[in-house]
Amino acid sequence: MSSRMDSIWSKLDRKATAIAEFTIRQYRTRISTWAVMIAGILALSMLVLFYIDGLNTEFEAIDNDGDSIDHDSDGYPTGQEIIEGTDPFSAQSFPVGVTPDPASKWINEDDFDWDAIEANDMSQGYDDDGDCRTRTTSSQRDQNDNNIECDVYMDWNIYTQEHTIYSDGGVDEDPDENLYGQEAQHRAFVLGIGKFGIVYMLGIMLPLFLATGLIREEMSSGTMHYMLAKPIARGEVLLYRMIGYIGVTWPYIMSICLVLCLITGFAGPGESIFRWSDIGIWMSISLSAMLVSLVYGTIFCGFGILWKNGVILALLLGVWELGMAFVAIASGGDSPIKFFSVIGWGLTLVDSATMIFWPDNNTLIEVGLWGGGQSVTSWFSGEERFVSLPAAEALSTFSGSTSGLSLAPWASAVTASLVLIIQAAMSWFIGQIVFKSKEID
Numbered sequence: 001m002s003s004r005m006d007s008i009w010s011k012l013d014r015k016a017t018a019i020a021e022f023t024i025r026q027y028r029t030r031i032s033t034w035a036v037m038i039a040g041i042l043a044l045s046m047l048v049l050f051y052i053d054g055l056n057t058e059f060e061a062i063d064n065d066g067d068s069i070d071h072d073s074d075g076y077p078t079g080q081e082i083i084e085g086t087d088p089f090s091a092q093s094f095p096v097g098v099t100p101d102p103a104s105k106w107i108n109e110d111d112f113d114w115d116a117i118e119a120n121d122m123s124q125g126y127d128d129d130g131d132c133r134t135r136t137t138s139s140q141r142d143q144n145d146n147n148i149e150c151d152v153y154m155d156w157n158i159y160t161q162e163h164t165i166y167s168d169g170g171v172d173e174d175p176d177e178n179l180y181g182q183e184a185q186h187r188a189f190v191l192g193i194g195k196f197g198i199v200y201m202l203g204i205m206l207p208l209f210l211a212t213g214l215i216r217e218e219m220s221s222g223t224m225h226y227m228l229a230k231p232i233a234r235g236e237v238l239l240y241r242m243i244g245y246i247g248v249t250w251p252y253i254m255s256i257c258l259v260l261c262l263i264t265g266f267a268g269p270g271e272s273i274f275r276w277s278d279i280g281i282w283m284s285i286s287l288s289a290m291l292v293s294l295v296y297g298t299i300f301c302g303f304g305i306l307w308k309n310g311v312i313l314a315l316l317l318g319v320w321e322l323g324m325a326f327v328a329i330a331s332g333g334d335s336p337i338k339f340f341s342v343i344g345w346g347l348t349l350v351d352s353a354t355m356i357f358w359p360d361n362n363t364l365i366e367v368g369l370w371g372g373g374q375s376v377t378s379w380f381s382g383e384e385r386f387v388s389l390p391a392a393e394a395l396s397t398f399s400g401s402t403s404g405l406s407l408a409p410w411a412s413a414v415t416a417s418l419v420l421i422i423q424a425a426m427s428w429f430i431g432q433i434v435f436k437s438k439e440i441d
Contacts, residue, residue, distance in 0.1 A: 015236065016243065019237060019240035019243075019244065020240050021244070023241050023243075024247050024248055027244070036205065036206065036210065040202055044197055044256060044260070047197060051264070055182065055185070055267060058178055060177065061107050062107070063107045063174065064174045064372045064373075065079075065110065065131075065174045066078065067082065067109075068103040069103075072087075072091045074091045074093075076098075079101075079106035079129055080105075080106070081095065083130055083131065085134065109174055110127065110171070110174040110175075112372075113126050113172065117360050118360050122165065122367070123152075126151075126172075127151075127171045132149075132169065132170035143167070144166035146166070148168075149168065150168050151171060154367075165367065172367075172373075178390075180364075181390030182269040183269050183364070184391035184394070186264065186268045188398050190264055190281055191350070194282070194350060195285075195347055198289045199289045199346045200292075202256070203288075203293045204318050204343075206252070207249075207293055207296040208296070210249065211296070211301045213304050214245060214301045215301055216304035219440055234432060234436050235428075235436070238431055239428065242297060242301065245301075250290050253289045257286035258282075258286075261279060279357075280353055280356065280357035281350075281357050284413070285353075287417070288347070288349040288420075292343065292346040295342045295424045298424050298427035298428045298431060299314075299342075299427045300317075302431035302434060305431060320341065321343045324344050325344075328343070328344050328400060329347075329398065331400075332396075333347070333400025333401040333402060333404065345416045348412060349412075349413055349416040349420075350400075351412075352412040353409075353413060356410060356413070364395070365395055365399060369388045370386050371389050
């Protein structure tokens with residue numbers, strides 16, 4: 001009995017290997033394969049050049065709280081006079097016997113507590129420049145009414161359905177724009193190029209050009225007769241052809257993600273030589289793109305079997321998926337509509353990994369949108385809003401949540417992966433049924 005089973009498995013293994021190797025060999029000898037892959041590399045290379053150029057751009061340091069200004073023209077900036085206890089709006093009141101500070105000292109002097117952001121705990125906010133701690137009464141030092149003087153904390157607002165930062169005025173109100181901008185810009189690039197450039201563009205373009213004709217071209221050319229002449233089921237042919245397809249596309253996706261991980265890991269901002277926390281993000285992007293390309297590949301291959309112009313159906317689905325990608329991005333991952341697509345689950349996998357490997361990401365976004373508490377009034381609408389820090393809105397745009405699943409991040413990642421695998425299996429099952437019913441020319 002054992003020898004018989006071994007014989008069956010060895011025959012299956014030989015058939016699978018032969019068809020998969022034949023498929024890979026076909027891909028290697030086709031100019032279209034190399035054209036698609038080289039085009040993908042060139043497009044991503046251009047984005048990397050923009051990323052490197054962006055990292056070399058200095059963000060302008062802004063005096064968010066205005067304490068570098070000498071309002072009374074007595075030679076002392078406002079921040080210094082507040083600390084010394086003199087009136088910053090009276091030329092007759094100034095610190096006697098104290099050397100005036102340069103205005104630059106009071107720009108970015110009350111930065112965010114980055115250790116608190118990394119710990120995802122804004123309650124550690126600290127009044128670096130002391131303009132809150134020098135206030136006379138306890139009520140002035142505790143304007144957020146949490147019984148802690150001169151602090152900042154972030155809480156969920158049930159009315160606005162978003163996180164709100166509550167500050168004892170004068171705390172963390174003058175952050176370092178360049179420090180924040182570099183970090184936010186880096187993360188926005190990783191998520192942006194990962195979601196759109198790799199998960200969507202590569203995830204859908206590779207199967208569009210490489211999988212749509214996987215069976216159709218063999219049917220049209222007549223070579224499918226040679227494959228089916230041997231004792232092998234059509235469903236097996238489809239399966240083994242798909243194995244050959246992923247044998248080409250998956251190493252390509254992994255190689256690109258590895259190169260981008262190394263580039264952004266070494267070039268990205270930070271005190272360490274390499275950004276180790278980014279590895280998990282790039283791994284999730286790679287896994288998501290591979291699973292998405294597998295699902296699209298089985299669907300597009302089925303379209304090709306169903307109709308000789310199956311690429312038209314593939315393009316129509318691609319437009320729908322593009323719309324779902326925009327829905328997922330625009331809603332911040334909250335819209336349940338995205339789950340009626342392939343790309344929605346792929347992006348959910350990346351969003352889950354972001355919450356796991358960058359646990360401080362939401363805090364970083366909130367403090368960036370808060371902008372240190374600097375507010376302006378719109379001349380058009382009359383609404384008061386906070387001035388966001390550089391790249392905060394870009395990071396907010398490309399970051400998403402998994403609230404649509406109401407699961408923990410790791411559970412959302414596992415769920416999204418399983419759903420994509422199930423979608424691929426269902427697409428293959430339907431495809432092999434259609435394949436069995438087709439006449440070979």
